[in-house]
Amino acid sequence: MDWDALGRKLRGTLLRPGSPGFEDARKLFNPLNDDHVPAAVAQCESPSDVSEAVRAGAGRVPLAARSGGHSYTGYSAPHGGLVVDLRRMSAVTVETDGTTTVGAGASLRDVYTTLGQANRCLPAGSCFTVGIAGVTLGGGIGVLQRRFGLTIDHLAAAEIVTADGRTLKVSAVRTPDLFWGLRGGGGGNFGIVTQFTFVTDPAPALTLFVVVFPSGKVTEVLSAWQPWISAAPRELWANLNISGGDPPGCRVAGCFVGPSNACHPLLDDLIARCGVLPSRRTVHDRDFFNAMRFFAGRPDRESFVASSRVLNAPAADPAAVTSLLTGRTGTALILDPLGAAVADVGAQQTAFPHRSAFATAQVYASATAASEAEVTKSVAEVVAGLAAQGIGGGYVNYIDPALPDWAESYYGQNLGRLRSVAHDYDPDKVFDFTQGLSRV
Template sequence: MARESTFHPSRAAQPTTDSSGAQVDWQDLSRRLHGALLRPGNPGFEDARKLFNPLHDDHVPAAVVQCESALDVSNAVLVAANRVPLAARSGGHSYPGYSAPHGGLVVDMRRMSAVSVQAEGTVTVGAGATLRDLYSALGQANRCVPAGSCFTVGVAGVTLGGGIGVLQRKFGLTCDHLLTAEIVTADGRRLTASAARTPDLFWGLRGGGGGNFGIVTEFTFSTDPAPALTVFVVGFPAGKVTEVLSAWQPWIASAPRELWANLNIAGGDPPGCRVAGCFVGPSSACGPLLDDLVSRCGVLPARRTLQDRDFFNAMRFFAGRPDRESFVASSRVLSAPASDPAAVTTLLTGRAGLALILDPLGGAVADVDVQQTAFPHRKAFATAQVYATATAASEVETAQSVAEVVAGLAALGIGGGYINYIDPALPEWPESYYGPNLGRLRSIAHDYDPDKVFDFAQGLRRV
């Protein structure tokens, strides 16, 4: 059993050299942990190191710490600080694979995944919890928190990047419900970040992105009563993207905040599209809104589904498959509706396997000022995710296609980017992700991580 003591580097045993040449005393760290320390060749290491995207299977860390407590996280940070690259891993959905630094230390949070709904309506969430863990516990308690859709995504990453999702127009972003965050900083301290205690740090944790200020070990959120929901899909025939996009934009902009509906444009020759979404209320009230969309489009849908569901089953409707998936992705942000829908259609023409997913903002998201939290896109019309399936053989070609669409959107005046869809190839990424909040975020990162312990290719200590 590991000792309940705080590790300090000056008291460490003489370090050994790992295969990457870094000076780390893995044996000493292992003795201090409640959880397991896995090294290459150890049973379970191969499974523990892999992320959601198989294209990152070539990221081989020097070790994985399977943390069971905040003390484990603190010891891992202190022993590895400035010796090897260091990154936290929860859901493992980092698009570029930043949560598995090659030759570094993965601080695996997945054993810290408890979710507890309190009687007064708050919920505490371990940083290793997935959205499925969160939604399951909330559903049983008849409460809700707005968050993302994919069930295998980690709550931590969603929250720290802001947290867009299907209930955001009614209830706001995930980070808008954050009350406190337990965090281990670069010097190994365990802090409780809140608006009262650490206003700058708490501000940065609400949209400043994961991996920049420390490793969050637990979140506390406010919740709302779980509403009755309607989920729906309206699929349109291929070749009608311009008409649907032209109608969808003013329709969703004028819709009540109870309605969220995204537009998924599938590349092809010709491209196709569908509108899918969630309505806070019964299907009897949602149906007329969909009738209005169809009328505006002037296109008869190829299919239409409309279902009343409770909170958990509505979230499960959007969950997707849990299997690992190879993909390349990026993002842009529409500050206003696209002025040339036909040009957007052209960008997707002939690009089978690539999708442009437009998720509307507005409503409760825009109720919060741009600089009230670190999330900068409060007044934008929608986020745009460019997502393409790939294989190891097609990765380079697929990445080029994604980059061409991203550049094409920029040429149409669609700039910016969403930090949770982080992309190393995105031009001017610091300004794109953080906008007017970049300067304050850079200052906070310097204050809490002056020695760049949590440094990575697109970290705030790089700007």
């Protein structure tokens, strides 16, 4: 691999081990992946830079795109490979009709800031440092999905560099199979997307709320939350976060599209169904940007182990779910409801297969380098416990190499078509990685 030649061809910067800035550029969000040391990081400034990087690395070293760097298992920093860093390609432009073009290196903070200034709205993820590319390519679940759908439901077109270095304009008319695959087929497959075009909505007024319940009441709250959110209007999204402990605790937090005076009766109904008085209840009216910032969390790097499952229907045994978190301090089970606008689109209209599911379940646990093995085992036990209750499937943006039957879990009935699209656009497996479509 002639790194010097590649460096000369780039408008951006090629960083190698020992170069100033390399250590910062190579690190991802999760410090547990700091042992992933690529051979080089190409800080690309244009699609032509991405094309040069792909042509130079194809068939010679592992290749991976990096946007936000939140890949749970560090796939965006292949050890000994070439990172195609898109973060300099982060421009966000909003047209007068609300159509928005977004560079693939943009973070959600970039996207929400520009949209908020234009009084527009796009449903996407929550953490501000997550990249728009990863969010979109996996489907794009978020706090507005029950009202506005997934991020991919607003995708109108994309620009992508394919395995042979070509730059393609992708849309439902130009390249229908590839456009279908990009909407839920997961990051790292097909090629490297350099730009997205979204259709946005006028930004609504939003109500944010958090209802915290006393420890030891998880079973009662879960038993009430499931039918409550199933029957809720599509303007309401509310997740259930169960925190491990002895006993476990929980809180319901969410977002209502509308004013707080219309949200309060819905929360009253939840509390009545639970038969448990909350220890804290907060409700705030917010504009779109400040609502998204509320859910953003901390920007600091964080060490964690995570996995996922998908509830095709409400959990039949809430007490059994509670028992999975008993004694597991530092572990959370986060149930994010689907339904409503998410289910308005058929399971095979996009590559995201979980359209008719009730909720996604993320298992998330804090860890250190010293505790990683133990925490990984604990997370796997929770995931297996959910599977034993008939809760299967998984969300590709919560990617986990230990997930049994991962390809079927992520893609379901869409796996065969996705495999075919991947073969058509990357027959030589240039973008191969452990959980890539080239492996199935």
